Amino acid sequence: xxxxxxxxxxxxxxxxxxxxxxxxxxxxxxxxxxxxxxxxxxxxxxxxxxxxxxxxxxxxxxxxxxxxxxxxxxxxxxxxxxxxxxxxxxxxxxxxxxxxxxxxxxxxxxxxxxxxxxxxxxxxxxxxxxxxxxxxxxxxxxxxxxxxxxxxxxxxxxxxxxxxxxxxxxxxxxxxxxxxxxxxxxxxxxxxxxxxxxxxxxxxxxxxxxxxxxxxxxxxxxxxxxxxxxxxx
Numbered sequence: 138x139x140x141x142x143x144x145x146x147x148x149x150x151x152x153x154x155x156x157x158x159x160x161x162x163x164x165x166x167x168x169x170x171x172x173x174x175x176x177x178x179x180x181x182x183x184x185x186x187x188x189x190x191x192x193x194x195x196x197x198x199x200x201x202x203x204x205x206x207x208x209x210x211x212x213x214x215x216x217x218x219x220x221x222x223x224x225x226x227x228x229x230x231x232x233x234x235x236x237x238x239x240x241x242x243x244x245x246x247x248x249x250x251x252x253x254x255x256x257x258x259x260x261x262x263x264x265x266x267x268x269x270x271x272x273x274x275x276x277x278x279x280x281x282x283x284x285x286x287x288x289x290x291x292x293x294x295x296x297x298x299x300x301x302x303x304x305x306x307x308x309x310x311x312x313x314x315x316x317x318x319x320x321x322x323x324x325x326x327x328x329x330x331x332x333x334x335x336x337x338x339x340x341x342x343x344x345x346x347x348x349x350x351x352x353x354x355x356x357x358x359x360x361x362x363x364x365x366x367x368x369x370x
Contacts (some may be wrong), residue, residue, distance in 0.1 A: 139185040140350075140357045143197060143206040146188035150340060153232040154207050161365055181364055183357035192216070194343075199223040201347030204358065209233055211315060211338035215275050224343040228366050233340030235315045237275055239282075239333035242304055243326045250332050251286040254311070258290035261310075268292040272300050272309030275335075279313040282335045301325045342366075 144154045155165055158176065165176040176186040189197060194206040195216040207230065217223050241248050248257055258269040272294045273279045279293065294309045301321050303309040313335065316322055322329065342365065350358060 138349075138351050138354050139183050140205070140354050140361060141185045141187060141203040141348075142361070143187050143189045143194050143203045143208075145191040145194070145207060145340075147190075150191055150207075150209075150233050151188070153340065154230075157230055157232070158365075181357065181360045183353060184361060195220075195224070198343055198345040199347065201345050201349065204345055204348040204350070204354075205361070206343050206345075207340055208343065209235070209338045210341055211235065211237055211275065211278070211336055213341070213343060214336060215278050218277055223346050225346060227342045227344050227362065230340045230342060233338070235317050235338050237278060237313065237315050237335040237338065238322075238329045239271075239279075239335065240312050240314065240316075240322050240327040240329050241310075243328050245328075248330070250330055251283075251288055254330065255286070255288045255290075258288060262290040269311060270294045270309040271311045271313055272296040272303035273313035274300065275313055275315075278335055282313075286332075301327065 144158075145151045159165065163176055187203065189206075191208045192212055194203070194208040195213050197203045198206045199217055205227070213220050213224060239251070239254070241254065245257070248254055261267065261269050269291045271279065271283075271291050274296055276293055276295070283291065291311070294303070296303050296309070296312070300312050300314040302325060303312055304327065305325055312327065315338070316329075319329065
């Protein structure tokens, strides 16, 4: 057996993860014909690096098909509601920083808090016999957050495209989405509620609670974590 490590397969997360690994002694090269990277280190044997979409890494960790994975806090918390029993956070990596927020149209000048949103939702339901529509990719996190805040009169609208444009396109009234700088929200004339931060996320190294290890794998696991985190295991 080998210890399998999944890293994001494309975009800024891939580049940042490769840079992070490179800074810890891992060498990599792109294999053009196979559209993948070969990653190696002379000091740790028995590792198999695989490239997966960041959104698929939580599932693979939960099933134990991979031992380690680099993906965002937001994806782990959204896709693994029982994450505390399925994965172990090993190290926050300091890149891929983003915040999951509740945002509303800027012209809602009297709506600044979740209590305000709750009042608007109740009024909307009374006036139109419809629930306020909240567009998001993050159904579990949004539903939990709004429930704890006492906001009830809303309906989640699945958004797998550009969530920031959902209100402009009349697909939703409110959005729950990830933002890094807030610039895209401003471009779409949206504002974040003052108490509307759901989660601060970043790329993190996770270990599966379900993956199996042979004795040799345990030695590889210890060497891998010592090299990456700087703590001897």
